[in-house]
Amino acid sequence: LQRLRARLARSNSALGKGLLALLSRGRLDEEAWEDVEDTLIASDLGVEATEELIASLRTKVKIDGTTDEATVREWLREDLLRLVQPDMDRRIASSRVGTRPAVILVVGVNGTGKTTTVGKLARVLVAEDRDVLLGAADTFRAAAADQLDTWGARVGVPTVRSDREGADPAAVAFDAVKAGIEQEVDVVIIDTAGRLHNKVDLMNELGKVKRVVEKQSEIDEVLLVLDATTGQNGLQQAKVFSEAVNVTGIVLTKLDGTAKGGIVVAVQRQLGVPVKLVGLGEGPDDLAPFDPEEFVDAILE
Ligand code: GDP
Numbered sequence: 001l002q003r004l005r006a007r008l009a010r011s012n013s014a015l016g017k018g019l020l021a022l023l024s025r026g027r028l029d030e031e032a033w034e035d036v037e038d039t040l041i042a043s044d045l046g047v048e049a050t051e052e053l054i055a056s057l058r059t060k061v062k063i064d065g066t067t068d069e070a071t072v073r074e075w076l077r078e079d080l081l082r083l084v085q086p087d088m089d090r091r092i093a094s095s096r097v098g099t100r101p102a103v104i105l106v107v108g109v110n111g112t113g114k115t116t117t118v119g120k121l122a123r124v125l126v127a128e129d130r131d132v133l134l135g136a137a138d139t140f141r142a143a144a145a146d147q148l149d150t151w152g153a154r155v156g157v158p159t160v161r162s163d164r165e166g167a168d169p170a171a172v173a174f175d176a177v178k179a180g181i182e183q184e185v186d187v188v189i190i191d192t193a194g195r196l197h198n199k200v201d202l203m204n205e206l207g208k209v210k211r212v213v214e215k216q217s218e219i220d221e222v223l224l225v226l227d228a229t230t231g232q233n234g235l236q237q238a239k240v241f242s243e244a245v246n247v248t249g250i251v252l253t254k255l256d257g258t259a260k261g262g263i264v265v266a267v268q269r270q271l272g273v274p275v276k277l278v279g280l281g282e283g284p285d286d287l288a289p290f291d292p293e294e295f296v297d298a299i300l301e
Contacts, residue, residue, distance in 0.1 A: 108238075126156060170208045252267065
């Protein structure tokens with residue numbers, strides 16, 4: 001965890017340092033505020049949140065008059081933390097519900113890190129003593145099921161898959177939940193396909209997976225995987241998924257490879273659901289629960 005914290009701090013420190021330097025440089029003229037705005041926009045915070053933050057900071061500067069670094073840091077800490085919405089519920093449903101396992105659906109555009117996230121999440125849950133089963137319902141991408149099998153073997157959990165390429169994803173999802181119920185596991189995590197070339201197809205496919213799974217069990221969690229490096233573009237794509245299924249949480253991947261941490265704020269505002277997990281690398285231990293305080297501290301480190 002310490003290592004992940006350091007990685008988060010590294011990726012975000014440019015933003016914090018930039019802001020602190022700008023705001024602490026004495027009298028703040030219009031040009032300085034524009035620079036602050038540019039810095040925030042460049043971090044993918046989004047226009048609305050940027051304007052809110054600047055309005056709040058301007059008021060504080062006006063009232064207080066001082067702009068020494070320690071004061072500014074405290075202001076930024078307060079305002080950023082509020083923007084990150086620390087009161088959202090970020091727990092992941094991972095305990096049995098009555099006589100059935102918790103069911104987690106993982107959705108998102110291909111390449112965002114979906115399969116990797118399923119593997120890493122399984123590892124986190126296994127470390128918490130949960131019995132986990134994986135379902136390889138991404139039957140479109142040929143290598144996806146193999147990739148998931150590899151993760152399953154690495155983490156020590158079984159995988160349900162189809163040997164037929166192009167098999168019906170809903171059928172695989174059904175089989176996975178069925179096996180999860182029979183084997184009395186705690187959690188079933190289902191990897192899904194994320195082709196985005198056709199919005200209607202995608203929505204139909206996800207809708208079908210959802211309906212078929214719900215013949216046996218409720219779906220307790222729908223995690224939307226979003227690549228932090230794709231910024232506002234990725235956000236547009238994410239909206240399509242949130243229209244197709246009821247997303248309950250976001251996994252923001254590749255946060256190790258970007259200084260655009262503001263995307264956390266933007267995505268939560270746009271989709272109205274919390275970022276629950278963050279991906280900070282390609283390895284099996286590079287997934288962490290999203291902690292708002294830690295995140296803001298990393299920016300201002
Ligand atoms: P999928 O198509 O959405 O299932 O994506 P994959 O799980 O195959 O991941 C695509 C690529 O992103 C792989 O090379 C992963 O190793 C990489 N990746 C996934 N998550 C992260 C992350 O948090 N950080 C970094 N740097 N790379 C990641």
